[in-house]
Amino acid sequence: MFTGLVSDVGRIVAASAGDKLRRFRIASAYDPASIALGASIACSGPCLTAVGSGPREGGSWFDVDVAAETLARTNAAGWGEGTRLNLERSLKIGDELGGHIVTGHVDGVAEIAAREEVTGGGKGGPTARFVLRAPAELMRFIAEKGSITLDGTSLTVNAVEGDTFSVLLIPHTLAVTTWGDRRAGDRVNLEVDLMARYAARLVEAGQGR
Known part of the structure; x- marks a missing residue:
């Protein structure tokens, strides 16, 4: 779950091609120690799973895989190197709900x-x-x-x-x-x-x- 309150603007620094699955590497200001394998991160809407992460100057990078269904239902098919994305980490119990309840399932x-x-x-x-x-x-x-x-x-x-x-x-x-x-x-x-x-x-x- 998310709130729709953007906590960082990331940038795609690497992208693979493919009709059924694409992998994107996103640079962010998040602390690399805070991104666990399997973490859910909303990337300009869709909730995506971090399948890899590491440190970089000024923050971190993390990889996400975008499958065919997400490519078809969202604007992710147009993402490429340099694309800027609104990022939000998943909601934790006790966090302030400042926006509204967001699932990360794009319609x-x-x-x-x-x-x-x-x-x-x-x-x-x-x-x-x-x-x-x-x-x-x-x-x-x-x-x-x-x-x-x-x-x-x-x-x-x-x-x-x-x-x-x-x-x-x-x-x-x-x-x-x-x-x-x-x-x-x-x-x-x-x-x-x-x-x-x-x-x-x-x-x-x-x-x-």
């Missing part, structure tokens, strides 16, 4: 339809509003003021209209995640709120009686 990919700089001139920099287009089958789980996870980041939905929804990112989030680099046309990993999924299933079950 699909949304496309950024527009980016608008909302404010400027402040010491922290501009705020940005992103309008995203999601797959039709996922839009029923997305509600105004509800939670959503995009590229591993816990965000609040500002508005929903047709097949699009919008989120607002403050300067801090833009600075400490990959969102500062995001532009119209980019594809991001989307995980719907777990509670919204179960609520929709309960409604469906009740209608089927």
Whole structure:
């Protein structure tokens, strides 16, 4: 389990090719002693397993294997050397739940339809509003003021209209995640709120009686 609060931005320093399985080596600022073999780390959304790790200048590196299902359901097929990823370590009992409950199981990919700089001139920099287009089958789980996870980041939905929804990112989030680099046309990993999924299933079950 995760919270959607990004704790580091990693960078892919090596990538293997393959249709069914790809291995990525990710450089991070994490303490190498804290990454155990088999540790779960959310990498811009999908929960991946560390299959190797070691020290490097400024932090550590760890390897993850991405299988065919994840390559098909996420934007990982487009990852390569130099790709920056939002990282989060798995939640521990007693940790503060500052975002919302995130599983690391990506439901699909949304496309950024527009980016608008909302404010400027402040010491922290501009705020940005992103309008995203999601797959039709996922839009029923997305509600105004509800939670959503995009590229591993816990965000609040500002508005929903047709097949699009919008989120607002403050300067801090833009600075400490990959969102500062995001532009119209980019594809991001989307995980719907777990509670919204179960609520929709309960409604469906009740209608089927």
